Amino acid sequence: MTLIFAHRGSAGTHPENTMSAFKEAARVGADGIETDVQLSKDGEVVIIHDEKLDRTTNASGYVKNRTLMELKTLNASSNYKGKWGKEKIPTLEELLIWLNNNQLFCNIELKNTLFPYPGLEEKVIRLIRAYQMEERIILSSFNHYSLVHCHRLAPEMETAPLYRDGLYMPWIYAKAIGGSAIHPNIRVAPDVIIRASLSMGVPVRPYTINKEAEMKRLYKLGCSGIITDFPEAAVRIREGLKSK
Ligand code: G3P
Numbered sequence: 001m002t003l004i005f006a007h008r009g010s011a012g013t014h015p016e017n018t019m020s021a022f023k024e025a026a027r028v029g030a031d032g033i034e035t036d037v038q039l040s041k042d043g044e045v046v047i048i049h050d051e052k053l054d055r056t057t058n059a060s061g062y063v064k065n066r067t068l069m070e071l072k073t074l075n076a077s078s079n080y081k082g083k084w085g086k087e088k089i090p091t092l093e094e095l096l097i098w099l100n101n102n103q104l105f106c107n108i109e110l111k112n113t114l115f116p117y118p119g120l121e122e123k124v125i126r127l128i129r130a131y132q133m134e135e136r137i138i139l140s141s142f143n144h145y146s147l148v149h150c151h152r153l154a155p156e157m158e159t160a161p162l163y164r165d166g167l168y169m170p171w172i173y174a175k176a177i178g179g180s181a182i183h184p185n186i187r188v189a190p191d192v193i194i195r196a197s198l199s200m201g202v203p204v205r206p207y208t209i210n211k212e213a214e215m216k217r218l219y220k221l222g223c224s225g226i227i228t229d230f231p232e233a234a235v236r237i238r239e240g241l242k243s244k
């Protein structure tokens with residue numbers, strides 16, 4: 001069965017990367033969530049997508065220039081119109097504590113291409129181990145040096161390179177860097193690549209799958225997972241195919 005990962009939580013319906021978005025993913029029956037981590041000025045692992053605060057909060061400037069205490073005063077739903085009250089930027093630890101109460105998988109994307117965030121890999125892995133979440137976590141990044149570092153630190157954990165330009169035999173590349181799966185942009189995930197990767201035992205979880213036709217194509221292919229902003233629709237469409 002194709003697993004459904006809610007992108008930044010249920011980002012299509014709720015303020016991205018907030019506990020509301022993650023809880024919505026659980027409510028609608030997603031199999032997992034995808035989220036993004038960076039480091040605060042004082043070295044805490046925080047959950048936010050952009051390096052800058054401007055798009056998703058009521059502040060501006062870089063995440064890395066604010067302490068956790070400062071980040072916690074911000075509203076992570078301020079730029080969303082509608083019914084949202086104040087949403088705080090979660091820490092990874094807060095997310096892991098919540099995950100302890102359910103069975104969701106969690107794809108943690110290390111956002112360390114613009115800024116390398118030295119020590120991010122060690123901190124993320126230490127937290128995952130502290131909460132004994134190794135079996136439910138997939139580490140991914142566009143920074144493949146960072147993924148190799150993760151693999152060396154924690155070979156028991158699954159790593160998956162993210163990529164947005166076409167790769168030749170990406171399943172071989174993934175294995176070469178210690179990865180166990182591939183997370184391609186949907187634009188570079190044609191049927192032939194998905195089928196070949198699956199046949200070589202390398203799971204494929206493309207992003208960001210928001211169109212019904214794309215979901216159906218990937219479900220029918222038996223793709224390992226999809227990463228979507230709309231987990232409720234993804235679950236409904238998957239159920240619909242099952243009953244046919
Ligand atoms: O992990 C898939 C996807 O989240 C990667 O792109 O920019 O949404 O973090 P982005």
Ligand code: CA
Pocket residue numbers: 034035036109
């Ligand atoms: Ca992401």
